[in-house]
Amino acid sequence: MSSLHKSRIADFQDVLKEPSIVLEKLRELSFSGIPCEGGLRCLCWKDGGRDVARAVLFSVQILLNYLPLERASWTSILAKQRGLYSQFLREMIIQPGIAKANMGVSREDVTFEDHPLNPNPDSRWNTYFKDNEVLLQIDKDVRRLCPDISFFQRATEYPCLLILDPQNEFETLRKRVEQTTLKSQTVARNRSGVTNMSSPHKNNAPPALNEYEVLPNGCEAHWEVVERILFIYAKLNPGIAYVQGMNEIVGPLYYTFATDPNSEWKEHAEADTFFCFTNLMAEIRDNFIKSLDDSQCGITYKMEKVYSTLKDKDVELYLKLQEQNIKPQFFAFRWLTLLLSQEFLLPDVIRIWDSLFADDNRFDFLLLVCCAMLILIREQLLEGDFTINMRLLQDYPITDVCQILQKAKELQDSK
Numbered sequence: 001m002s003s004l005h006k007s008r009i010a011d012f013q014d015v016l017k018e019p020s021i022v023l024e025k026l027r028e029l030s031f032s033g034i035p036c037e038g039g040l041r042c043l044c045w046k047d048g049g050r051d052v053a054r055a056v057l058f059s060v061q062i063l064l065n066y067l068p069l070e071r072a073s074w075t076s077i078l079a080k081q082r083g084l085y086s087q088f089l090r091e092m093i094i095q096p097g098i099a100k101a102n103m104g105v106s107r108e109d110v111t112f113e114d115h116p117l118n119p120n121p122d123s124r125w126n127t128y129f130k131d132n133e134v135l136l137q138i139d140k141d142v143r144r145l146c147p148d149i150s151f152f153q154r155a156t157e158y159p160c161l162l163i164l165d166p167q168n169e170f171e172t173l174r175k176r177v178e179q180t181t182l183k184s185q186t187v188a189r190n191r192s193g194v195t196n197m198s199s200p201h202k203n204n205a206p207p208a209l210n211e212y213e214v215l216p217n218g219c220e221a222h223w224e225v226v227e228r229i230l231f232i233y234a235k236l237n238p239g240i241a242y243v244q245g246m247n248e249i250v251g252p253l254y255y256t257f258a259t260d261p262n263s264e265w266k267e268h269a270e271a272d273t274f275f276c277f278t279n280l281m282a283e284i285r286d287n288f289i290k291s292l293d294d295s296q297c298g299i300t301y302k303m304e305k306v307y308s309t310l311k312d313k314d315v316e317l318y319l320k321l322q323e324q325n326i327k328p329q330f331f332a333f334r335w336l337t338l339l340l341s342q343e344f345l346l347p348d349v350i351r352i353w354d355s356l357f358a359d360d361n362r363f364d365f366l367l368l369v370c371c372a373m374l375i376l377i378r379e380q381l382l383e384g385d386f387t388i389n390m391r392l393l394q395d396y397p398i399t400d401v402c403q404i405l406q407k408a409k410e411l412q413d414s415k
Helices: 003-016 025-029 049-062 071-094 124-142 173-179 222-236 248-259 265-269 271-290 301-312 315-323 334-338 346-358 363-374 377-381 386-394 401-413
Strands: none
Touching: 003 025, 003 049, 003 334, 025 049, 025 222, 025 346, 049 346, 071 222, 071 271, 124 222, 124 248, 173 222, 173 248, 222 248, 222 271, 248 265, 248 271, 248 346, 265 271, 271 301, 271 334, 271 363, 301 315, 301 334, 301 363, 315 363, 315 377, 334 363, 346 363, 346 401, 363 401, 377 386
8 A cells, every 4th residue: 555545544534533524624535536446445445444444434424414524423323324224124125025924824914904906096005016016127227237247146244134034034025026927018117218228338138037146045135235225215205216227326335335344334234325325316316307307407407518518618529519419318318317327337436426425516516527528538529420429428438537537627627
């Protein structure tokens, strides 16, 4: 570990050990990247030990408003939130599921008043079947999360013991999916008319359900944890529920928590990810609501803002794209909605998010990052025809995210 890297780690520790965190200092440090080696934030801090890893996760949780600036309240808030998440599991995963009674004879979830054939829209079973439609789409998406790495297919060290209780044999979400007979075409819910939300180099078709490695009883894969997070989020937010692409937002968050070397953080990765994801979605949920597309907070306005910024910074390139009728909807929709999570490999996405979350106007900075991505390939775009340029924009060629962030910062400073 270089002396400069050690110095940056020490800077983070100094900021985070204060009784009251100075947010401006934390943002300033985080903007240049939270300390890591090779882009794998938590995994690669071998020499820093527990304090460094803890500093990283505290930074993420503070920047996403999960933890307050006052250190004294962290322990109680974490305990309260994790307890609340356990209650969500009991109410939304365990209770609606089909559980075996103690003797395996009676069915506690089937009564004379409420049963699977009950047509009443307020029936618990009717809700259960409607939830299956959402669940099937979530399951389809999380199984193919980050196909370039095997992490999400591996077993978690900390399966949810509340649900995987051998004494009760509660129904897991995976079993619900396996048992449902719903047709996939009845539940497909894309964000808009754009049919391809995956980058060409990441759209590997997911295996069929029976092609996944079967984990032993009592184990669950990381994708199952992500599935549970998204399902609970959908239940608690019926106005938006689940929309394709949310899996790409929660994936990097969960990976950050679940790969921490500190077992205390790994054990509670699911709950902590849920609340950080919920807070992040509170800021970007308008991108997923089609009825808001043309409003000032909608995704159409933001895509046009990318082009208006480009016009201000590089009018020649802007006119070239206009001449070729390359609309921002063709590429910026995915860039903005998924926070660039489909354009780069996971470690690079996390590095970009360091800067996004650290910036005071984080999603204004995202617009500048998108503009920087265009300017950095301006020569290729100016020379290319429509087909070549569309290929460049849908499969972005630059992999050095630090170069992109540096250019975006230059654009920000030049305002």
